[in-house]
Amino acid sequence: MQTAATTHFSTHCLPADKRGSCWVDVVNRHIINLDCPDEPDTGIDAELDHFDLGDIRFNHIRASSHCVQRSNAHINDDGRESAFMCLILEGNGFACQGIRGSLFNVGDVLIYNTVHPYSLGFPDKTETMVIDLPHTIMKEYFDSWNQKDLIHLDRTLDVGGYSTANLFNIVQSWMQQDSASNEITCHRLLEQLHGLIHQRSLGNNSRSLPRLLQKSKAFINQHLQREDLSADIISQQMHTSSRQLARAFAIEGNSITRYIWNQRLERCRNEILGSSGHKASISEIAFRWGFNHSAHFSRSYKMRFGETPTETRQRVLRG
Template sequence: MKKAVAPEGSWLSTSQLPLAERHQFWRDCVNECLIDVDFPGDADHPIEASLRHTDLERVRLNQIRAQRHCVQRSQANIAKDSRHSVFLCFMLSGYGFSYQGTRCVQHAPGDIVIYDTRMPYGHGFAGDMEMLIVDLSVELAHHHLGAWPRKELLYLGRDTHMAADCKRLFGSLEPLLQVTYSQRARLECALALLKQLGTLAGRLYASDNQPVLWGQVERYVLQHLHDELTADDLARMLNISRRTLYRLFAAQGVSVQNYIWQQRLARCRKTLHSPHQVNRSISEIAFECGFNDAAHFSRRYKAYYGETPQQTRSALQNKAGYPPLEPPLR
């Protein structure tokens, strides 16, 4: 049987092989150039496929053309293959589906599917197809796609609100698809593409997971009001970029620092309203909630609530009932 090799910039193809040898040859090609997978399917329809591999050192390009087939990477494949990458699949032609974790998506030309190879995944194609797979190291993927938890695939599609952005990305693919460009030019194109894609993926992740992320923000801030909280602290806690964090807060109509101040002020007001806290000084309460200057706290409190902290406490002491707590504004 012909051995699968990966000459730079040339096509490996099953078309010239006996039908009985095609399946194993193609599996060897993909295993050598990308990662260990299986190709379950009808033995009466041997796969006809071609692959062109280019190693740009920091990224690896794999252009695949094939007829009807399925691909799967199982836990067994993962156990025997220690390689770990993130694949960016640009769908150039044909229709199919991809799945990973709890997510399964249908895709078409103009779509992008992203997944971590340490999690089982699969693809299926009903007819002729072509895709470009950009193979990234985990470190490079983390740098550009840090917001993504990698438990299931990411889908950036032509039928989503990111359609125009995806179209622009596909418009810049030419240097990656043409071996006539220098390796340096192709690498620069790939890195520029990653920068744009990272921005889109961060937007997608924040958009899809805003309720979850915002719930984590609320809990973390309330638990750490006495700490010197910063945007960097929150971004690290959420494992997202600062840019994605700012977009998350913008969707709530508030900046990071204003939200933190609002929560501190709300905690102080709640404490001042409590009959069980009347023996504590206002300064002590302010310091407990993260303010380190009593005068600064009083100014912020009055600007936000329209009364001084002492007036809030006096109202509690002078009235039989207690005023309702005001929720923090956003």
């Protein structure tokens, strides 16, 4: 298992009538100010392992039926500003923040902003990993962060290489003392979260984006030799806007221009490596695939493949 928790706390040995207040006190001190209304007669049987990873904090919670709420009063008394990413490891329940409420189940991920009121209810035994992401960290990845409504990432969400399952895998690897450092773990989590929230922000049209991306790539690959190949031409052919087209390529963290550029470089390299490439000059090959400046082409080629076009040809001729 991972190194010992910074803090470990359990209500197991406490009298039933003391469990709730003690649990709230621990959460307030180590996580965030809130309360647990409607405490069961048996109290809250709960356990916390709190890990400080430097930039972010992990809070591994196992608890019996309970609910939590954070009000404006708590927010006014507590200056901590974070986004909480809650991974549901066991159990189900209901969460609400802003104008959004959502039922959640095992494998889902919830994100809520601690500077706005929220509530969560767990009707049965639950296990969660609540990851504390300070606003200063969130702003590094999202430019700004003022989310007011609950974000619910379904356990089946998997788009463009980002998925809720990846978030769980990263956390589970860390808990099993994977070789990844805390810094790498934090970066991997935030990179996945950024990708998932970006996909969510695309709105209802996001379901069509992977198909748009696939069709656009096919069109580009068929027309790489067109000198006028551009985002405007492609968006016209796809019957969509340039902005929507850019969103489609952003699924893979790419841009239209970069994709076209890389595909042209690949075609040039394939031709230089092939036997037909020996008959044409490197400049002729570059111009054939849409490059207008030999020097620029040569620099771009070397940046991508680690050698100049001439060095590629010489290596092939020697071999």
